[in-house]
Amino acid sequence: MRIIAVLFLVIPGIISAYGIKLMRDSLFDDLYPLFFHVGVQFFIGFIFLVGGIAFIGGFIVHRDRKRQYDTKNTNMKS
Template identity: 40%
Template sequence: MQDKVKRVIALLLLIVPGFMATYGFLAMKDAFFAQFGADGTDQFLWGKFVLGLILFAIGVSFIGGWIFFRDRKRNYVAPRFKAKRK
């Protein structure tokens, strides 16, 4: 039973940053295309763009770090990325 709970928690740890990265990408897209709006507002939404960029960077870096750590633990990485031994 505990193994299933651990897997669900691990899945949630990957889903939340994935949603953050997705929302960040969509916010950046909306901020960029808002300047071409048909409603007459030709302004760039800097606040929304920066928030989206931060969320996207956090989400992608967390997932990338997770994958890198897992691959390093299983010896799937190139020799230059392996842990240094004394």
């Protein structure tokens, strides 16, 4: 069961990393034949980045709500 959870986090992480790579390459004029314009490649990279981060964040929030984890009521004493 934990393997499936890890895969749910790794695959969006890879997609986010690919989005960063697309945005970086469009800024340094290293275009791919799949995307013909700098703006299109940057936009698609941005969508991949935001989508991957949003999925990971939503997964963490869902897990915390499911386990009823509350950060407001924790007392941190040294």
